[in-house]
C-alpha cells in the first residue's frame with residue numbers, strides 16, 4: 128500500500144473505522160500527503176457527540192490515531208499503536224471543518240514517534256504524540272480474518288532507520 132500518484136492515501140481497508148468507505152459507523156477520513164505530512168479534513172456530527180455540541184474526546188483520539196495510520200502509508204511501514212497521548216486544547220465543535228495534520232518526528236528501529244494536530248481554522252483543538260511499533264504479517268494473522276491483498280507487500284519486517292521529516296513544512 129502506498130499513496131496514489133495524486134497524493135491521496137487509499138483506505139487502510141474498506142471497513143476501517145477511520146478511513147474505510149464501507150464502514151457506516153466510521154469517520155470517513157480522506158487523507159493525502161502534503162510534502163512530508165499527512166492531512167485530512169473532518170466534520171463531526173451528532174453521532175460523535177460528547178457534551179452537547181462538542182465532539183467526544185475518544186472520537187478525536189480515534190481520528191488522530193487513524194491519521195497516524197495514514198503516516199504509516201506515507202512512510203511505507205506496517206506498524207501498530209503502542210501508545211497514544213492526546214492533549215485537548217479546545218473543544219472540537221460539531222459541524223465545523225476540522226483539519227488533521229500528522230507526521231513522523233523520528234524513528235528508532237521498530238519505534239516510530241509520530242505527532243499530530245487537529246485545528247479548527249487557526250485554533251489548535253488537540254495535539255497528539257504516539258509510539259507506533261513496526262510489525263510483520265504474523266501480527267495481523269492473529270485475528271484469523273482475510274488480509275487485503277495489497278497488505279502482503281507491506282508486511283515484511285523493517286528495521287532500517289527512517290530519516291526524520293523536515294522540521295516544519
Ligand SMILES: CCCCCCCCCCCCCCCC(=O)SCCNC(=O)CCNC(=O)[C@H](O)C(C)(C)COP(=O)(O)OP(=O)(O)OC[C@H]1O[C@@H](n2cnc3c(N)ncnc32)[C@H](O)[C@@H]1OP(=O)(O)O
Pocket residue numbers: 128139143145192193195196199204205206207208209210237238258260262277278279280281282
Ligand atoms: C499493507 C498495509 C498494511 C497496513 C498496516 C498498517 C497498520 C494497520 C493500520 C490499521 C489502521 C490504523 C489505525 C491506527 C492504528 C491502530 O489502531 S493499531 C491497533 C491498536 N494497537 C494494537 O492493537 C497494538 C497492540 N499491542 C501489541 O500488539 C504489542 O504490544 C506491540 C505494540 C506489537 C509490541 O509488542 P512486541 O512486538 O512484542 O514488541 P515489544 O518487545 O513489547 O516492544 C518493542 C519495543 O517497544 C517498546 N514499547 C512497546 N510498547 C510500548 C508502550 N506502550 N510504551 C512505550 N514503549 C513501548 C518496548 O519497551 C520495546 O522497546 P525496546 O526494549 O526495544 O527498547
